[in-house]
Amino acid sequence: MKLSPNSNPPEPDNLLIRFHNQTGAAVDVTGSEHGHSSRWHCHGCGDLSGYHSLSFTRDEANGHATTCRASHHRLG
Secondary structure, eight states, rough: OOTTTTTSSSOTTEEEEEEETTTEEEEEEESOOOOOOEEEEEEEOOOOOBBBBBBHHHHHHHHHHHOOOOOOOOOO
């Protein structure tokens, strides 16, 4: 399966973890390892979280990646 650049973007500078959803779209955890300063963003469906601790954010991002089947493609 070939993903669009929207679903599989370059890694951001503050990337901590990258999961992939069921279609291979990136679910990125970004921010800092300390405090409530990390969040996740799904490049398949566009969902994103608020800022939380890294352990909470990691678990939430992994859960989302496990169930998300979206793969964003820009048409036109």
